[in-house]
Amino acid sequence: MTDKLVHLTIDNIPVSVPPDTLVVDAAKQAGINIPVFCYHPKLHPVGMCRMCLVEIGRPLLDRASGEFVRDADGAPKLQFSPKLETACTTPVTEGMVVITNSQKVADARREVLEFILTSHPLDCPICDKGGECPLQNLTMEHGPGQSRFLFDEKMHLDKHVPLGELIYLDRERCIQCGRCVRFQNEVADDPVIAFSQRGRALEIITQSTPGFDSIFSGNTTDICPVGALTTADFRFAARPWELKAAASICQHCAVGCNIVFNVRREALQGGRMVIKRVMPRQNEQVNEIWICDKGRFAYHYVESPQRLTQPMIRKDGALIEAEWDEALDLVAKKLTAYGASLVTLAGGRLSNEDLFNLYSLTHTQGGQAVLYSYMAGGDLTAQVGIPPQTDLGKLGAGCVILVIACDLHEEAPLWWLRIKAAAQRGASLIVLNPRTTRLDRYARHVIRYEYGAELAALSAFQPQSRGDLPEPVRSAVKTFQEAENVIILYGSEGLGLQESKALAHACAGLLIKTYHIGRSNNGLVAAWHNANLQGAWDMGFSPINNLAETLSKAGVTYVVATDPAGDDPQLAEALQHSGFLVVQDILMTETVKMADVFLPAQAYMERGGSYTSGERRLQRFYPAVPPPGNTLPDFAITARISQRLGRTAEEQSPARILLQIAATNPAYAEMDYQLLAQVHEQQPLMGRHDLYYGGTTYENRQGLGAHLSTAASRVEPLNIPDAPPPPVFPVQEGLLTVVPTTRLYDRGSLLIHSNLLHQRLAHPTLTMHPKTAEAYQLSRGQTAVMLLEKTPYRVEIDLDEDLPHGIALLPRSVGIPLNAPQAVKLRPES
Amino acid sequence: MLEGLLTTLKSMVKKPVTIEYPEQKRPVRPRFKGRHSLKRYENGLEKCIGCSLCAAACPVEAIFVESAENTDDERYSPGERYARTYEINMLRCIFCGFCEDACPTEAIVLGDNYELSFTDRAAAIYTKDMLLDPVPPGGQPTPQKTPVGMYTRSIPEMKDPL
Ligand code: SF4
Ligand code: SF4
Ligand code: SF4
Ligand code: SF4
Ligand code: FES
Numbered sequence: 001m002t003d004k005l006v007h008l009t010i011d012n013i014p015v016s017v018p019p020d021t022l023v024v025d026a027a028k029q030a031g032i033n034i035p036v037f038c039y040h041p042k043l044h045p046v047g048m049c050r051m052c053l054v055e056i057g058r059p060l061l062d063r064a065s066g067e068f069v070r071d072a073d074g075a076p077k078l079q080f081s082p083k084l085e086t087a088c089t090t091p092v093t094e095g096m097v098v099i100t101n102s103q104k105v106a107d108a109r110r111e112v113l114e115f116i117l118t119s120h121p122l123d124c125p126i127c128d129k130g131g132e133c134p135l136q137n138l139t140m141e142h143g144p145g146q147s148r149f150l151f152d153e154k155m156h157l158d159k160h161v162p163l164g165e166l167i168y169l170d171r172e173r174c175i176q177c178g179r180c181v182r183f184q185n186e187v188a189d190d191p192v193i194a195f196s197q198r199g200r201a202l203e204i205i206t207q208s209t210p211g212f213d214s215i216f217s218g219n220t221t222d223i224c225p226v227g228a229l230t231t232a233d234f235r236f237a238a239r240p241w242e243l244k245a246a247a248s249i250c251q252h253c254a255v256g257c258n259i260v261f262n263v264r265r266e267a268l269q270g271g272r273m274v275i276k277r278v279m280p281r282q283n284e285q286v287n288e289i290w291i292c293d294k295g296r297f298a299y300h301y302v303e304s305p306q307r308l309t310q311p312m313i314r315k316d317g318a319l320i321e322a323e324w325d326e327a328l329d330l331v332a333k334k335l336t337a338y339g340a341s342l343v344t345l346a347g348g349r350l351s352n353e354d355l356f357n358l359y360s361l362t363h364t365q366g367g368q369a370v371l372y373s374y375m376a377g378g379d380l381t382a383q384v385g386i387p388p389q390t391d392l393g394k395l396g397a398g399c400v401i402l403v404i405a406c407d408l409h410e411e412a413p414l415w416w417l418r419i420k421a422a423a424q425r426g427a428s429l430i431v432l433n434p435r436t437t438r439l440d441r442y443a444r445h446v447i448r449y450e451y452g453a454e455l456a457a458l459s460a461f462q463p464q465s466r467g468d469l470p471e472p473v474r475s476a477v478k479t480f481q482e483a484e485n486v487i488i489l490y491g492s493e494g495l496g497l498q499e500s501k502a503l504a505h506a507c508a509g510l511l512i513k514t515y516h517i518g519r520s521n522n523g524l525v526a527a528w529h530n531a532n533l534q535g536a537w538d539m540g541f542s543p544i545n546n547l548a549e550t551l552s553k554a555g556v557t558y559v560v561a562t563d564p565a566g567d568d569p570q571l572a573e574a575l576q577h578s579g580f581l582v583v584q585d586i587l588m589t590e591t592v593k594m595a596d597v598f599l600p601a602q603a604y605m606e607r608g609g610s611y612t613s614g615e616r617r618l619q620r621f622y623p624a625v626p627p628p629g630n631t632l633p634d635f636a637i638t639a640r641i642s643q644r645l646g647r648t649a650e651e652q653s654p655a656r657i658l659l660q661i662a663a664t665n666p667a668y669a670e671m672d673y674q675l676l677a678q679v680h681e682q683q684p685l686m687g688r689h690d691l692y693y694g695g696t697t698y699e700n701r702q703g704l705g706a707h708l709s710t711a712a713s714r715v716e717p718l719n720i721p722d723a724p725p726p727p728v729f730p731v732q733e734g735l736l737t738v739v740p741t742t743r744l745y746d747r748g749s750l751l752i753h754s755n756l757l758h759q760r761l762a763h764p765t766l767t768m769h770p771k772t773a774e775a776y777q778l779s780r781g782q783t784a785v786m787l788l789e790k791t792p793y794r795v796e797i798d799l800d801e802d803l804p805h806g807i808a809l810l811p812r813s814v815g816i817p818l819n820a821p822q823a824v825k826l827r828p829e830s
Numbered sequence: 831m832l833e834g835l836l837t838t839l840k841s842m843v844k845k846p847v848t849i850e851y852p853e854q855k856r857p858v859r860p861r862f863k864g865r866h867s868l869k870r871y872e873n874g875l876e877k878c879i880g881c882s883l884c885a886a887a888c889p890v891e892a893i894f895v896e897s898a899e900n901t902d903d904e905r906y907s908p909g910e911r912y913a914r915t916y917e918i919n920m921l922r923c924i925f926c927g928f929c930e931d932a933c934p935t936e937a938i939v940l941g942d943n944y945e946l947s948f949t950d951r952a953a954a955i956y957t958k959d960m961l962l963d964p965v966p967p968g969g970q971p972t973p974q975k976t977p978v979g980m981y982t983r984s985i986p987e988m989k990d991p992l
Contacts, residue, residue: 242886
């Protein structure tokens with residue numbers, strides 16, 4: 001490898017870097033700071049701000065011989081360009097000499113800063129960036145103490161320009177570096193903001209309705225080198241130096257983005273520590289330095305007035321507050337009486353430690369551990385998933401990523417970013433989906449299938465399927481067969497639990513047949529709809545088909561961190577029929593209202609634990625704010641119940657529970673909290689004192705997590721269940737088949753508490769092709785009534801010409817319990 | 831002994847150096863630093879813009895500031911931001927005056943009031959109401975309703991710092 005490196009000296013320090021490295025990055029690796037504003041290591045350089053000017057000398061080449069011209073003493077003769085050059089746009093060359101500490105460079109920096117400051121207001125005392133502001137810091141370091149420009153000639157521009165309801169622009173503070181615009185174009189592919197006008201009148205405008213319509217918009221506030229872009233959440237909320245940082249993992253999808261909760265004491269909350277903002281924490285193998293707006297703004301449920309903080313027992317029909325002992329004794333008594341008829345229903349936001357204790361309790365009781373999920377295949381991803389050393393951020397040529405039945409942009413935003421980037425690096429992306437998604441643009445092959453025909457679409461990729469395949473399937477199959485590495489990612493587009501089970505099985509089977517298992521960069525990934533569904537499967541939980549029936553027959557039902565009654569009237573009815581109902585949650589829900597005993601749990605940012613991401617990376621989160629009232633962590637509550645039944649269970653330390661998990665599950669064999677807390681240096685270096693370089697993302701000092709092995713990578717025999725019966729797609733004369741889709745901003749029980757995101761939440765909207773609407777005498781904007789399991793639901797009609805005929809789409813989690821394709825009666829509202 | 835008696839007799843006719851506090855109060859020196867007060871502009875708006883710089887400058891972390899955004903309907907200070915909470919713990923304060931130096935709007939000023947006594951720790955925390963000067967004659971109390979477009983600067987107009 002060494003011969004591939006380019007050698008140069010920067011301020012007399014010899015540096016060796018790969019070719020095409022930019023001078024500014026090479027200097028960073030040598031520990032030399034070259035100040036930048038417009039350059040960002042994750043964006044293409046543009047050379048707009050001139051802050052990075054340095055002196056560059058190149059060895060003189062003799063044209064005839066191609067050799068370096070040498071001095072008398074043998075050293076290559078250098079030729080310095082007469083002007084300074086921008087370090088951010090200049091790639092290194094062999095023998096280059098860079099000088100960053102000369103007077104000439106210092107003068108240039110000072111003058112560039114003086115010039116930038118001519119139009120910059122003196123807002124530092126109240127500016128939200130103040131204290132972590134690249135412009136402030138670089139001015140202190142390189143700038144002039146005084147300006148030669150006239151103070152009274154400073155531009156006065158609008159200071160309160162909402163680009164959308166989430167991001168505000170202060171026009172005066174913008175230094176026109178273009179980072180925000182370039183981020184939206186290059187990284188997020190949402191070119192919804194742009195420069196307008198020129199010169200001093202230049203301003204950032206939004207070109208979308210609603211304003212700044214991008215699920216990644218918050219990231220622009222991190223990379224903006226000044227306080228021009230601020231979030232509605234943190235605007236004037238606190239000074240950055242007053243905040244404490246608690247490392248955590250985002251809880252809202254299967255990606256598991258590394259984040260930081262910035263917390264501070266707040267008088268309004270009675271002097272409690274509260275979360276003031278969420279910031280990304282660098283993990284180049286998970287989220288790099290980005291997070292989506294759901295992860296950034298959806299934490300507000302933790303301070304919701306609907307938090308429940310005291311155990312409750314039903315007495316004479318009403319839930320009455322009680323003491324822990326009383327509540328737990330009652331639960332233990334009922335469990336002793338009803339023994340094996342316990343059904344535990346767990347939600348996917350619980351940590352591994354919670355789920356392990358829950359499973360132990362349920363298992364020793366002889367009960368049934370049920371996962372509340374409409375996706376399946378966690379047993380398969382544990383066997384043929386992507387093993388360690390797989391990094392979506394490094395996939396390139398030779399890799400095939402096959403995405404099936406997934407609207408990745410909505411289901412797992414950061415994976416969308418990373419898979420898009422992989423495709424741009426040369427990985428072959430094959431997208432199989434019944435309708436257009438935002439991933440199609442980057443796909444080498446896009447294959448459309450009818451809703452319900454996902455198995456047939458996938459079967460074309462089977463090795464034995466020769467025959468005459470039509471285009472584009474044929475070339476996609478060819479790409480697939482020629483690939484060295486294959487990753488298959490499945491989602492939940494138009495699928496119910498049975499369909500998901502069948503699809504996961506087919507994907508796993510295909511990977512096994514084509515030997516794409518057990519090796520890094522090969523395997524199966526599920527875009528789960530909750531943060532820790534993979535962990536729940538690993539801990540022994542799985543979803544079942546006949547949930548309502550099972551619940552109605554249970555002697556004791558133990559519902560943890562989920563709200564089945566609020567989601568589905570059928571499940572509510574089933575819970576009515578079930579025996580003793582124990583509910584453990586953090587907020588008031590419909591299920592809590594039905595409980596016989598309610599046990600108040602702590603939100604995940606109030607205690608420690610670990611999540612297993614969809615890529616099967618085990619990551620640790622830390623307590624950020626103190627728990628309210630009389631709450632306990634989920635694992636402790638379950639442990640106390642177990643102890644009352646005469647069993648030992650760990651109630652103090654999640655770290656010790658993880659050791660127990662490690663002792664029982666081979667994938668977790670070497671896992672412990674120390675390992676999860678390990679870090680190593682990540683490139684590009686970010687989040688340190690040099691905020692001008694990477695933005696305000698946090699450096700990862702609390703752990704990068706560890707990738708779990710799979711059965712295939714441990715070379716264990718696989719245990720693949722028999723193929724489930726292929727599901728039948730429901731089509732019925734006179735009825736319209738409605739298929740569920742997943743939306744990022746749904747009306748889930750946590751998201752609903754974030755006022756900030758309210759405007760963007762999905763509505764119960766039935767989207768269909770205009771022809772289909774015609775057949776039902778419906779038009780856009782009309783309200784229709786949809787009959788689902790005899791319950792009528794009002795839906796608004798929307799039209800989309802891109803959709804297939806004869807079906808309609810409905811988002812999940814918007815108040816209508818549709819989790820699998822279903823034929824429904826539809827009529828215009830009279 | 832006679833000498834001693836003489837001293838006593840002399841002091842009896844001398845003017846006493848002690849004064850009858852609290853009936854009588856001695857004026858403080860011009861640079862005396864006593865209890866702080868938060869100043870107002872003539873129109874009654876608060877000078878403090880909730881920037882927390884005083885809190886940052888304070889060597890003993892005696893000050894706690896929480897800020898919020900002004901609107902034209904509910905305006906406390908002429909800037910975009912104001913102090914929603916402003917507290918000084920007088921038990922902690924060492925009356926160094928750094929806060930006064932740090933303040934960009936000359937909002938926090940150490941006055942000449944040295945009469946600080948409390949019966950419990952909580953009483954030593956002076957809140958914004960206690961620190962804020964009364965509304966000057968002709969001014970309005972805060973929050974005020976102000977015309978749209980009147981206050982458009984982040985912080986009140988400042989002179990050229992040169
Ligand atoms: S808003 Fe910020 S990131 Fe965007 S151009 Fe202005 S200074 Fe740069
Ligand atoms: S992509 Fe997923 S894990 Fe990452 S911030 Fe968004 S919701 Fe959270
Ligand atoms: S006078 Fe000094 S110690 Fe007292 S509040 Fe001000 S800065 Fe703090
Ligand atoms: S008193 Fe002055 S320094 Fe302190 S918050 Fe108010 S404006 Fe800022
Ligand atoms: S011109 Fe190089 S950083 Fe802006």
